[in-house]
Amino acid sequence: MAETNVLTEHSKSVAVPRWLAALCKLFAGIGGVTLLAMMLMTVASVILRGVVGKPIPGDFEMVEIASAIAIFCFLPWCQVNGGNVLVDFFTQKSGPRTNHLLEALGDLFYLLISALLLWRLWHGAAEMRQYGEQTMVLRLPVWTSFIIILPAMALLVATCAATLRGHLKAVWK
Numbered sequence: 001m002a003e004t005n006v007l008t009e010h011s012k013s014v015a016v017p018r019w020l021a022a023l024c025k026l027f028a029g030i031g032g033v034t035l036l037a038m039m040l041m042t043v044a045s046v047i048l049r050g051v052v053g054k055p056i057p058g059d060f061e062m063v064e065i066a067s068a069i070a071i072f073c074f075l076p077w078c079q080v081n082g083g084n085v086l087v088d089f090f091t092q093k094s095g096p097r098t099n100h101l102l103e104a105l106g107d108l109f110y111l112l113i114s115a116l117l118l119w120r121l122w123h124g125a126a127e128m129r130q131y132g133e134q135t136m137v138l139r140l141p142v143w144t145s146f147i148i149i150l151p152a153m154a155l156l157v158a159t160c161a162a163t164l165r166g167h168l169k170a171v172w173k
Contacts, residue, residue, distance in 0.1 A: 014103075014166025016080055016159070024076040024159060027152050031073030038066035058138035065135075065145045072152040076159045079110070097171050104167035111160035118153040125150065 042063060045056040056062075078084055084106075091099055125146035127133075133142045 013082070014100075014163055014170060016162040016166060020159060020162055021080055023155060024080045027073045027155055028077035030148065031070040031077075031152075034066050034070045034073065038063055038070070041066075058135065058140075061135040061138055061140065065140070065142075069145055069148050069152075072149045072156075075114075076152065076155040079156060079159045079163060082163075084110075100167045100170040104164055104171060107160055107164035107167060111157065111164055114153065114156045114160055118150070118157055121146065121150060121153055 041056060041059060045059040049055040088099075091102060094102075125143050128146075129141070129143035134140060135142060
């Protein structure tokens, strides 16, 4: 299995499978396109409100949904690149093994939390679909946003597992 070292802001980079890094990059691209579309729609809505007096109907609903999609799509990319917040004040002078061990511990917690969130998001999406929950103005089915959110969250779980593995391998080198 081909692996690549991903540059991180943390003490040392860890090897993750190339396909995983590429998939994280793809989802980050989806998040970026979503963010760009949301921005353009917001600008158009503000201009229409100022010029014609009528904004794009349901613009705030689309911003809510697009924001959720973008955020979830960015999470795996942030994890694979070590972009999460790191407070290294107490570990600046620690050795690489200690830092990798602490990173592994953080990755383990993040893995457990992301797996729990994935499980609950799955059930939440199923309930929203079952009950036909819709947005107020546009009547968009809310569960459809989970078509992108759930795979992004599953990718975060896989990414957390890969970085955890990478840090543990570095501890026992």
